[in-house]
Amino acid sequence: MIAMFKALHIAALSVWCAGLILLPVIIQTYRHAHASRNQAGFSEFRWLTHYSYQLVLTPAAVIAVIAGTVLIFAQEVLDTWLLVKLVAVSGMVLVHAWLGHVVVQAGERREAYRLPPAAFALVALLPLMGLVLWLVLAKPALDDLIALFPEFLREPRGNAIPARFDPL
Template sequence: MIALLKGVHIAALSLWCAGLIALPIILQVYGRREEVRTQAGFSEFRLLVHAAYTRVVTPAAVVAISAGTGLIFAAEVRETWLMAKLLAVVGMVLVHAWLGHLAVRAAEHRGSYRMPPALIALPASLLCMGAVLYLVLAKPDFQPMIDALPHDFRVPQGRSIPSDLVPI
């Protein structure tokens, strides 16, 4: 079961990462071409970006995150490097969402909207992907850094929210 989950996770993650690299290039380079200035070229560009984002990249992200979550529970991994990896995955999700926003803006506001350069997403994606790859392969030990934190940061303080303030 774990081997199947790992295989699905790696395949979906590879597709998601490829999409996070390809989408900024498509938005930046293909979106600025002369052919896109015609109605037929713009329609083709819009359909390409929409199909890539909604039918390939987003489902791959959902499958990668779902399989990864299943792996966490199946393999019972609770290491500190995993928490750092999940933080890098959050960065990938934020880049993914921003690219979706740019795709919608590019489709709705042809010529009337000055879109920020989509290639800004490329270094952010590569940084997050590199961090995920490093953390998964190296599995660094963060315990010395955690031990260096002040005592109050490492130990529960025994405080909780009063029950009358918690919404039901």
Template sequence: MILVWAKSLHIAALVVWAAGLLTLPILMSQREALGHGQELHRLHAFTRFAYVVVVSPAAFVAVGTGTALILLREVFTPWFAIKLLLVGLLVTIHVRLGLLVLSVFREEGHFRTWRVVLSTVAICSVLTGILWVVLAKPAVSLDWMPAAAFEPGGLSRVGEDVIRRLTP
């Protein structure tokens, strides 16, 4: 039963996180039309509120419940590593948007239309990639990895060899 609740909370948090990430570039693009004054401060306050109070906690819950699901479901497959890479990209976009929320609303700040388009395309691409990997669970060949990666203690032996070569 805990698995069902964890997965439900994970999906709900992902929906809020994704919607928030897609909304932030649109909010920041409105900065160009406002210039200076009370309306600009109101938009800045609303955008920061959305990022700090809604989007970031949703991201935290999504990543936390996703981590719990890894342990509950014992998902240790190659396709899952791809999913984690894509989630890392989504976290990177999240942090970048947070930094932009701070810089766009300065006196000299701008958020041009091309940034809105680029941000939206990047977010949609990563979200689509995550959804595809999770639903398709593609077979990923690990033939390219050295045999030591699959032996107990093999990675430490490889690491020791690398360290010996690097130290004089």
């Protein structure tokens, strides 16, 4: 069962990452292509960006996150590297949402050449993807990283749930 969820997680993450790299390239190509300013070029651009974002990228992202969450609970992994990985994945989700905004704006205004360069997404995405890959493969001991936080963030306070919680 765990192997199935790992395979699903890796496949969905691969599709999501490839799409997150390809979508800014498509948007940048359209921004600089003078031939795409006619109706046929715009329709092709709109169809390609809209459907790839809506029918491929977003479902792949959702499947990757759900399968990864199942793996976290199935394997009971709560190491520091995993928390750092989740922060990096959150950054990827934010870039994903921004790219969706860019796709909608390009489709509604038909002025993609006035949008901010989608290549900015690659500047954020490539280091995040590299960090996720490194964290998963190396699983480094980042316990020294926790020591940088103040004590009140490292220790449970007040109403902490004991290891064995009996509600009755």
